[in-house]
Amino acid sequence: MTDFSLELNEDQLQIQKWVHDFAADVIRPAGREWDEREETPWPIIEEAARIGLYSFEFIANAFSDPTGLTLALVSEELCWGDAGITLSLLGTSLGVSGIVGSGTPEQIGEWVPQCFGTADDIHMAAFAVSEPDAGSDVSSLRTRAVYDEAKDEWVINGAKTWITNGGITKVPTIHVVVAAVEPELKTRGHASFIVPAGTPGVTMGQKFKKMGIRASHTAEVVFDDVRVPGSCLLGGKEKLDARLARAREGKSSRVQAAMSTFEASRPIVGAQALGIARAAYEYALDYAKERQAFGRPIIMNQAIAFKLADMKTHIDAARLLVWRACWMAATGKQFQAGEGSMSKLYAGETAVSVTEDAIQILGGAGYVREHPVEQWHRDSKIYTIFEGTSEIQRLVVARSISGLHIP
């Protein structure tokens, strides 16, 4: 009996090739331009929407892979092309994860298609959790959501920061916002809300100028007396009331609003990091075989060859961790040791070290903009910071393996 296999099935191979071709033909050649423009690459999003890659149907299909691997494969291939452009394409999926993580089936059916729109009428979504004083420490959120019973509306006030796709108005953009309903209950008093595109009171603050992933829009978003219908509370009022009652009595509750989204999305973020690492490794391998020094290709020095061997080993190890976490999540296997966090931690740190090694292998050529490795190194660094820093991933793993609430 051999029912263990790491071989991809036909569907997965086909999707992987289709996305790889788009990454090679459209994304990679445009990477440098959009990095320097520091703008959302609308023509590429339009092209991706036209071929169905940026669409509700594509994401729904990828999410429904029973092995859980399709979204990881797609993410790796896109980021192999360019991470900043990829985040412009996949930022919407983070908002979608927020809806899928906390919404009822009806809410998922109503809102997820609206996050993408159509090829002729592109929409976007953003997932807004972080605040100036609440990044790693999600329990300190100050954004408040207050229920106005007379009107059956929620009133949201607060300021979010570092939000991917946050405050975009060029196309209709849905914000999925995590806010405190009962701040004294900390994370257990949080809830997620849909703020439909065009809702009055939502404004963009500063748009950040970044070190890397510069084609991806990152901005502050201010919510000033933003009113949304009661139906925009993800999961519904009855469920929230029951959860708050349990929390007030000190009973354990299933999941917290932001955390459930992050646990599910971390392996996918790890897969993105993997794509950057693989791009840099392949580039450095080719260069090392071509570049001559002391009358021989530089790869003929063990110092270079062993570096490449280590790079490849780390990349493959990271992919196995990512695939395991995706497979566990998709097949309903409980994470035992923070496997989602572990995969993002290892893949993120691998991307940083592999891209740095690639610069070293290219020497001076690695440091200048004629070659893409300096950009890939700048792009890789975000993967040890967003969706939980490396320290926070280690905390999740440490708590899981010890059973202790390590502060």
Ligand SMILES: Cc1cc2nc3c(=O)[nH]c(=O)nc-3n(C[C@H](O)[C@H](O)[C@H](O)COP(=O)(O)OP(=O)(O)OC[C@H]3O[C@@H](n4cnc5c(N)ncnc54)[C@H](O)[C@@H]3O)c2cc1C
């Ligand atoms: C480009 C970009 C895009 C982003 N996109 C989004 C988005 O779409 N939506 C969103 O909600 N957020 C987003 N973020 C925010 C991101 O998730 C946060 O920046 C991240 O969670 C870290 O929070 P912080 O920046 O406040 O750092 P801090 O929490 O202030 O951490 C600073 C340092 O202290 C360390 N630290 C903090 N607490 C501990 C601890 N208990 N133990 C050990 N070390 C600790 C951290 O690891 C880090 O090294 C984005 C950020 C960036 C830069």
